[in-house]
Amino acid sequence: MEAVDHCEAEKRVKEFDETKAGVKGIVDSGATKIPKMFIHPPEDLLQTHVDHDFRVPVIDLKDLDGSTERRKEVINEISKAAEEWGFFQIVNHGVPLHVMEEMLKEGAVNYFCNADLRASTPAGWRDSLSCNCQSIEDESNFQALPQVCRREIVEYSKHMTELREKLSKLLSEALGLSSDYFSSLGCFKLSTLLCHYYPVCPEPHLTLGTRKHSDISFLTLLLQDSIGGLQVLHQNVWVDVPPVQGALVVNLGDLMQITSNDKFKSVVHKVLATRLAEPRISVACFFSSEDKLKPYGPIKELLSEISPPIYRDNISYEEYVAYYRLKGQDGNSALSHFRLMN
Numbered sequence: 001m002e003a004v005d006h007c008e009a010e011k012r013v014k015e016f017d018e019t020k021a022g023v024k025g026i027v028d029s030g031a032t033k034i035p036k037m038f039i040h041p042p043e044d045l046l047q048t049h050v051d052h053d054f055r056v057p058v059i060d061l062k063d064l065d066g067s068t069e070r071r072k073e074v075i076n077e078i079s080k081a082a083e084e085w086g087f088f089q090i091v092n093h094g095v096p097l098h099v100m101e102e103m104l105k106e107g108a109v110n111y112f113c114n115a116d117l118r119a120s121t122p123a124g125w126r127d128s129l130s131c132n133c134q135s136i137e138d139e140s141n142f143q144a145l146p147q148v149c150r151r152e153i154v155e156y157s158k159h160m161t162e163l164r165e166k167l168s169k170l171l172s173e174a175l176g177l178s179s180d181y182f183s184s185l186g187c188f189k190l191s192t193l194l195c196h197y198y199p200v201c202p203e204p205h206l207t208l209g210t211r212k213h214s215d216i217s218f219l220t221l222l223l224q225d226s227i228g229g230l231q232v233l234h235q236n237v238w239v240d241v242p243p244v245q246g247a248l249v250v251n252l253g254d255l256m257q258i259t260s261n262d263k264f265k266s267v268v269h270k271v272l273a274t275r276l277a278e279p280r281i282s283v284a285c286f287f288s289s290e291d292k293l294k295p296y297g298p299i300k301e302l303l304s305e306i307s308p309p310i311y312r313d314n315i316s317y318e319e320y321v322a323y324y325r326l327k328g329q330d331g332n333s334a335l336s337h338f339r340l341m342n
C-alpha cells in the first residue's frame with residue numbers, strides 16, 4: 001500500500017515539476033486549496049513556542065576600521081552573537097541599498113524550481129532559483145542566467161564577494177585567530193545564490209515556506225524583503241527574524257560549527273508560508289569550500305586539553321552533503337553523525 005502511495009506521490013511531484021509554473025502557477029490558477037504534496041505534518045506546523053521577547057542581534061558595521069577599539073567592539077559583538085545565536089543581522093555592511101532592492105525586485109519574475117520537491121517529503125510553499133556565483137564571473141556562463149535578472153544577479157554577487165572578505169576576517173578574529181585564517185582555509189570560496197519566491201498561500205496553516213533545517217555552508221548571507229516569516233530556533237523557542245531595512249541576515253552553517261569546534265552555532269530555522277497579501281522574496285548566498293574533497297575538522301588552534309576536538313578532522317563538503325541528503329531534512333541536525341565518540 002505504502003509503495004503504491006509513494007508511486008502516486010512521485011507521479012504528482014513529476015507532473016507538478018513538468019508544468020514549470022511552480023507554486024506561483026498554482027496560486028495564479030486561483031487555487032483555494034493546496035495540493036497534498038505541500039501539506040506538512042501537524043508537529044511541524046504547531047506554533048506554540050514563539051517567543052516575542054528575544055531579539056535577534058543587529059550588529060552595526062559602521063566605522064569598523066575607524067579605530068582598533070571600534071573593531072574590537074564589533075568583533076566582540078559578532079563573537080557573542082555567533083556563540084549564542086548563530087544568527088544575526090548586520091547593517092552598514094557596504095552593500096548599497098539599491099543593489100539589494102533591485103535584486104529583490106527583479107527576482108520576482110523568474111523562479112521555476114522547488115529545491116525540496118521529492119515524493120517522500122512535503123514540499124515548501126515556494127519556488128526557488130539557484131546559481132553559482134563563480135561561474136557567472138565568466139561572461140559565457142553569464143548568458144545562462146535569465147535575462148530579466150542577469151544584471152541584478154551579477155551586481156549583487158559582486159557585492160557578496162566583497163562582503164565575504166570582510167566577514168571572513170571578522171569571523172576569524174572573533175575566534176581569536178589571525179584575520180586571514182578562514183580565507184587561507186578556503187572556507188568561503190564558493191558562493192551559491194538561492195533566490196526564493198514565496199507566493200501567498202491560501203492555506204498557510206497547512207504548509208511551510210521552508211521547513212526547519214540548518215544550513216550546510218560555512219556561512220550564509222540572507223537578504224529578505226519586508227514581508228517576514230523567517231524564524232530561528234533559539235533556546236528551544238521560535239524567534240522571528242524581523243525584516244530590517246538595509247540589513248542582511250548572517251547565519252552560520254554546520255561546517256562553521258564543525259571548524260569552530262561547537263563554539264559558533266549552526267541553528268535551525270524555517271520560513272512560514274506567506275499569509276499576507278503579497279508574496280515574500282528572499283535571496284540566500286551560501287559560502288562554502290570550492291574544493292569539495294578538502295578535509296575539514298575543528299581548527300587546531302582552538303583545541304586544548306580542556307577543549308578537545310568534538311568532530312573528526314577529515315570531513316569533506318562532499319561527504320557532509322551526501323549524509324545530509326541521505327538523512328533527509330527531518331529537522332534534526334546532521335552534525336551528530338560526525339561527532340567523535342568520547
Ligand SMILES: O=C(O)CCC(=O)C(=O)O
Nearest residue numbers: 194196210230271282284
Ligand atoms: O527564505 C529565507 O528567509 C530563508 C531561506 C533558507 O533558510 C535557505 O535557503 O537556507
Ligand SMILES: [Fe+2]
Nearest residue numbers: 213214215269
Ligand atoms: Fe537556511
